[in-house]
Amino acid sequence: MKKGRMEAFSDGVFAIIITIMVLELKVPHGMDLNSLIPLIPKFLSYVLSFIFLAIYWNNHHHLCQAIERVNGRILWANIHLLFWLSLIPFVTGWMG
Secondary structure, eight states: OBHHHHHHHHHHHHHHHHHHHHHTSOOOSSSSGGGGGGGHHHHHHHHHHHHHHHHHHHHHHHHHHHOSBOOHHHHHHHHHHHHHHHTHHHHHHHHO
16 A cells, blocks of 8 residues: 555544644633633643644654555554544643
8 A cells, every 4th residue: 555545544633633622722701811811721731732743743744754655564553643642632631
């Protein structure tokens, strides 16, 4: 199998993870800057998680550039990585 399918699937999973993380940020009810203060912990945990995911995505991209074809073992290893990364929105919400 060529690597393109695995890359596309992985990119989609990364995009969904980031989308779920950002949906955890709720819009404040107030109109002033003071209404943003309670959101600071959630926002900081989002930023930290986003950077963490960006590092993984970047490394995943560079790794995929080094390979030409994938086999079943590589696919399962990739699924294993994506499973653990998919827990990041839960941890982000818990941290915030």
